[in-house]
């Protein structure tokens with residue numbers, strides 16, 4: 050981050066300050082304080098960081114940002130709401146840099162697409178990206194503050210649970226290229242319907258520069274209806290789009306395809322499996338196109354992809370193929386993962402599924418439909434764990450899966466899995482983050 054002064058930002062934030070101070074980073078966690086930072090006192094659910102204001106100053110923060118009536122022992126700037134002010138400050142800071150910024154959102158596939166996109170963009174630019182999954186109103190500002198005079202591009206993931214969130218984020222991120230991976234059913238309990246989800250994601254357009262590319266998944270039933278006179282809408286997909294993936298070949302641990310676009314063709318191989326990753330990599334290629342990155346360089350960059358933590362990693366555990374996918378789960382990503390399990394080599398296919406959380410009233414239907422998908426993908430065994438997991442079992446049985454079992458205990462599930470899985474089989478582990486299916490993985494790997 051480049052230096053800022055309280056005297057410069059105060060008028061912009063409508064804030065007051067006691068004495069001027071300069072800072073060269075922004076910090077919200079006293080454990081990560083660096084000398085010369087601005088420590089922003091955020092009131093969280095469990096802690097109110099205002100109580101750490103003095104500690105932050107004694108640890109080397111050059112100033113603190115506060116909204117409560119406290120009198121810190123050093124330089125401070127006072128605003129109405131520190132979290133909102135941090136977001137606005139990040140937008141002010143971002144606007145000092147005239148660089149390409151790729152802003153992406155969608156129901157699923159954001160982080161994976163962000164990783165692919167960052168690889169492509171990095172083929173030409175010194176680019177920063179959202180670290181991990183820091184995609185909300187607290188995370189996005191931190192990411193924008195990473196920009197400095199050496200940064201030539203930024204790839205920023207934006208997430209949301211409610212209406213208005215993307216709008217608030219995108220008005221600070223101010224992307225020069227927008228990308229929406231898909232419209233599924235995540236967070237439908239807050240947004241009412243899939244039309245609601247589409248509307249919420251399209252808030253992306255509010256902060257997207259006039260005439261900028263808006264890259265959309267053309268195979269998504271909701272996105273393919275989008276028309277936008279203010280932006281250059283471009284679709285990608287396998288069925289529909291100006292950028293089409295053709296000749297898809299899935300191998301053991303890699304997938305290759307040709308991108309056909311505007312009369313041209315580019316061959317791509319990515320070191321991961323699953324048709325959903327064809328979409329994710331293809332979207333990244335389209336971003337590269339708009340940044341005038343040589344298509345072969347984009348392809349070379351995509352070949353360097355490394356799956357991020359706990360997202361669909363395929364490992365061979367003593368002859369058993371294990372697809373570890375315990376990072377999160379939604380109906381859309383579940384269907385994608387079951388298709389992957391179905392396509393992969395394996396004598397017997399076993400799905401170990403934990404609940405999909407945060408589906409509200411839609412939970413029963415969603416779990417039942419995923420159970421149906423277990424059957425459609427001809428998966429022989431279903432081991433289900435959680436409160437709504439009974440609906441997986443119901444759905445699978447409706448579809449004719451004979452071996453569908455429900456567990457309320459991960460130990461018992463692990464025991465059964467150890468009994469039924471043998472060399473040559475393929476097992477998928479997938480559930481919402483909160484279900485912690487890695488516990489099962491850790492137990493059974495010891496036995497395999």
Ligand code: ATP
Nearest residue numbers: 156157158159160161325328360361377381382385
């Ligand atoms: P979050 O809301 O947690 O930020 P995300 O949108 O960033 O999620 P990823 O972390 O990229 O999504 O992927 C989550 C899971 O969804 C992966 O483990 C993968 O199985 C699946 N997935 C990834 N890309 C797609 C896609 N394009 N379509 C469907 N499922 C996908």
Ligand code: MG
Nearest residue numbers: 159160182184
């Ligand atoms: Mg993510």
